[in-house]
Amino acid sequence: MFTSLRPRPTAARGLLNSGGRSNPPRCFRPTIFASSSCFCTAAKQHPASASASAYTPPPPSTMTPPTDRRPIIISGPSGVGKGTLFNMLFEKHPDTYTLSISHTTRSPRPGEKHGVNYYYVTKDDFRELVAQDKFVENAQFGDNFYGTSKMTIEEQTAKGKVVVLDIEMEGVKQVRNSSIGARYVFIAPPSEEELERRLRGRGTETEDSVLKRLAQAKKELEFGRQGGFDKVIVNEDLDKAYKELEEWIYA
Numbered sequence: 001m002f003t004s005l006r007p008r009p010t011a012a013r014g015l016l017n018s019g020g021r022s023n024p025p026r027c028f029r030p031t032i033f034a035s036s037s038c039f040c041t042a043a044k045q046h047p048a049s050a051s052a053s054a055y056t057p058p059p060p061s062t063m064t065p066p067t068d069r070r071p072i073i074i075s076g077p078s079g080v081g082k083g084t085l086f087n088m089l090f091e092k093h094p095d096t097y098t099l100s101i102s103h104t105t106r107s108p109r110p111g112e113k114h115g116v117n118y119y120y121v122t123k124d125d126f127r128e129l130v131a132q133d134k135f136v137e138n139a140q141f142g143d144n145f146y147g148t149s150k151m152t153i154e155e156q157t158a159k160g161k162v163v164v165l166d167i168e169m170e171g172v173k174q175v176r177n178s179s180i181g182a183r184y185v186f187i188a189p190p191s192e193e194e195l196e197r198r199l200r201g202r203g204t205e206t207e208d209s210v211l212k213r214l215a216q217a218k219k220e221l222e223f224g225r226q227g228g229f230d231k232v233i234v235n236e237d238l239d240k241a242y243k244e245l246e247e248w249i250y251a
């Protein structure tokens with residue numbers, strides 16, 4: 001269990017999966033840094049459009065699904081472009097990827113549905129699930145717990161979907177220590193200055209949130225440098241980074 005910051009951890013995004021991990025469309029697991037009433041920064045439909053002006057939605061893919069069906073764990077500092085890249089992937093391959101649905105102890109918000117946005121459980125139930133080692137990763141934000149169950153991943157994988165988890169380093173460590181076989185990609189910025197520029201340019205954070213995210217980014221970058229990822233992609237040019245990501249996934 002950890003309580004560190006986790007922007008929009010597990011599979012928290014996706015243009016397509018309005019019933020993905022948590023909240024209403026594009027609003028998933030909370031972030032302690034969220035600056036708006038939406039608990040996450042995922043409300044941006046096309047993050048790329050905010051700063052990466054050259055972004056154009058990719059045409060639907062005719063590619064066959066990847067042969068490697070293991071969950072894809074994406075990690076990297078806040079603002080590096082993880083959501084942007086994965087949204088592009090989801091857009092281009094709408095039938096291939098899915099976001100896992102988290103368990104949470106928080107109450108449903110209006111319009112949210114159990115089993116669609118989250119699995120809503122009591123704290124006692126959650127603790128019991130932790131004790132039974134049912135989660136591949138879990139975290140505490142404020143008073144509430146959040147976790148990705150192994151069962152959710154297994155069910156989606158059994159349906160032929162490739163599950164995507166977007167998690168920060170503590171979550172990555174947990175997944176690595178779990179029984180879930182996964183592949184790991186780290187998204188790095190071209191520089192810390194550019195990372196800050198993107199975070200500020202996104203316009204979703206308060207100054208306090210930007211500073212906290214940048215402080216955490218240093219740790220995340222060090223974690224990325226330590227190795228252990230199957231793939232590291234420097235997201236400088238968005239289209240090139242996306243191509244690299246897709247080639248790696250489909251290799």
Ligand SMILES: Nc1ncnc2c1ncn2[C@@H]1O[C@H](COP(=O)(O)OP(=O)(O)OP(=O)(O)O)[C@@H](O)[C@H]1O
Nearest residue numbers: 047048051078079080081082083084198202236238
């Ligand atoms: N290659 C790029 N060049 C310029 N801007 C980019 C690039 N990739 C992403 N961006 C922009 O950077 C900002 C941050 O991207 P995004 O929200 O996808 O980051 P993130 O890693 O998902 O962050 P968080 O973890 O906080 O959700 C967005 O405004 C996005 O448009």
